[in-house]
Amino acid sequence: MEGRPREEQELVLRAQRGDERAYEELVRAHQEIAFRVAYLITRNAADAEEASQDGFVKAWRALGRFRTAEPLRPWLLRIVANESRNRRRSAGRREHLAIRAAASPGEAAPSPEEAAVGSDERRRLLAALDELPDQARLVLACRYLLGLSEDETASALGVRRGTVKSRSARALARLREGYGPRA
Amino acid sequence: MDLERELRAIELAWPDTPELRLELAARARRLPRRPLLVAAALLLAALAAAFAVPQSRGAILRLLHLRGVTIERVAQLPAAEERPLGADLGPIVTGAQARKALRHALSLPPLEPPPLHLEQGVVSLVFADRGEPVLLSELNVGEGVAILKKVVSGSSSVVPVQVEGGTGFWIAGGEHVYVLPGAPPRLAGNVLLWQAHGLTLRLEGRGLTLVHAVELAGLLRTGDADTPGRG
Numbered sequence: 278m279e280g281r282p283r284e285e286q287e288l289v290l291r292a293q294r295g296d297e298r299a300y301e302e303l304v305r306a307h308q309e310i311a312f313r314v315a316y317l318i319t320r321n322a323a324d325a326e327e328a329s330q331d332g333f334v335k336a337w338r339a340l341g342r343f344r345t346a347e348p349l350r351p352w353l354l355r356i357v358a359n360e361s362r363n364r365r366r367s368a369g370r371r372e373h374l375a376i377r378a379a380a381s382p383g384e385a386a387p388s389p390e391e392a393a394v395g396s397d398e399r400r401r402l403l404a405a406l407d408e409l410p411d412q413a414r415l416v417l418a419c420r421y422l423l424g425l426s427e428d429e430t431a432s433a434l435g436v437r438r439g440t441v442k443s444r445s446a447r448a449l450a451r452l453r454e455g456y457g458p459r460a
Numbered sequence: 461m462d463l464e465r466e467l468r469a470i471e472l473a474w475p476d477t478p479e480l481r482l483e484l485a486a487r488a489r490r491l492p493r494r495p496l497l498v499a500a501a502l503l504l505a506a507l508a509a510a511f512a513v514p515q516s517r518g519a520i521l522r523l524l525h526l527r528g529v530t531i532e533r534v535a536q537l538p539a540a541e542e543r544p545l546g547a548d549l550g551p552i553v554t555g556a557q558a559r560k561a562l563r564h565a566l567s568l569p570p571l572e573p574p575p576l577h578l579e580q581g582v583v584s585l586v587f588a589d590r591g592e593p594v595l596l597s598e599l600n601v602g603e604g605v606a607i608l609k610k611v612v613s614g615s616s617s618v619v620p621v622q623v624e625g626g627t628g629f630w631i632a633g634g635e636h637v638y639v640l641p642g643a644p645p646r647l648a649g650n651v652l653l654w655q656a657h658g659l660t661l662r663l664e665g666r667g668l669t670l671v672h673a674v675e676l677a678g679l680l681r682t683g684d685a686d687t688p689g690r691g
Contacts, residue, residue, distance in 0.1 A: 316475060
């Protein structure tokens with residue numbers, strides 16, 4: 278990740294020396310994105326919380342091996358995503374994501390009819406995304422719903438950057454089939 | 461229809477992010493590391509005492525068995541040579557071939573999986589950890605069938621451990637020999653053997669410590685449907 282604040286590097290160095298407060302600051306900075314990645318994988322908020330907690334604790338224990346020149350976020354996401362996969366596997370269930378499309382702030386105010394159509398299309402798009410196989414769903418969710426970079430997505434999914442590109446292309450094609458043309 | 465743009469434009473109502481309370485010291489105690497070390501130390505002392513008594517060795521050795529693996533303590537090691545960890549692991553196979561051979565999903569390090577090798581039911585891969593090669597081998601066989609064999613001399617320690625809730629052994633120090641089917645015996649580095657995720661797993665590395673090997677074991681994940689394997 279480019280432009281990483283110097284402050285984060287200093288926090289990492291302090292945490293590597295055993296400063297728990299410094300690590301807790303790092304956790305606060307990354308817990309939301311980590312929780313959301315965990316939620317996409319586990320599809321369950323309670324499991325995602327546990328996976329995030331355990332992932333951050335494991336990361337704390339492994340922090341001595343983290344190279345401070347590297348970006349922290351992909352490294353953390355990889356560990357939390359790994360915990361999430363383990364947790365989901367042991368739970369052995371498949372739940373639908375409970376996330377829903379919210380009203381889109383920041384866009385020019387649509388007319389009530391436009392808003393209704395837009396909202397309905399988002400719901401359909403999310404439903405089509407949710408029906409995709411896990412690999413396709415996760416790569417698109419990481420890239421487009423969470424806004425992760427290709428490198429971060431690769432870390433979270435435990436694959437190469439090139440795999441993220443090819444999976445994304447295939448997943449988009451599949452999603453296009455499932456989503457279908459506009460009514 | 462620009463799906464990428466439409467996906468990016470969706471504002472989602474995510475569940476609220478909980479405030480994570482790590483309580484690092486308390487939670488670290490609940491993770492397997494500390495109980496493991498205490499248990500390992502106690503068992504090491506017990507085993508060391510037991511092995512010091514020649515007539516008790518037979519009884520102890522019968523316990524040193526994991527599904528698909530036997531560990532045999534001998535006075536004289538068989539002839540074996542030092543070879544790279546990646547030698548004689550068998551041909552490279554795809555993830556699907558490896559899974560078919562194991563009849564089970566693979567356990568993989570949290571990295572892009574390195575090439576998978578298959579030799580007589582044993583799936584192996586070598587990955588880099590802190591710049592050092594580590595060999596991970598996996599097998600899935602029924603009770604009473606031994607595929608891998610470890611032969612240890614009197615100077616090696618064999619310590620029963622619990623790894624991720626499964627039974628295991630840590631073999632270190634002295635000289636020990638690894639016998640993989642279809643390959644000549646090889647002098648082995650420190651080894652963690654354990655059962656987890658429905659498989660018998662083996663981690664080997666010259667620089668591995670028990671604590672670090674257990675940490676690596678905890679980071680393994682079951683492979684996704686098409687991630688592992690190449691070629």
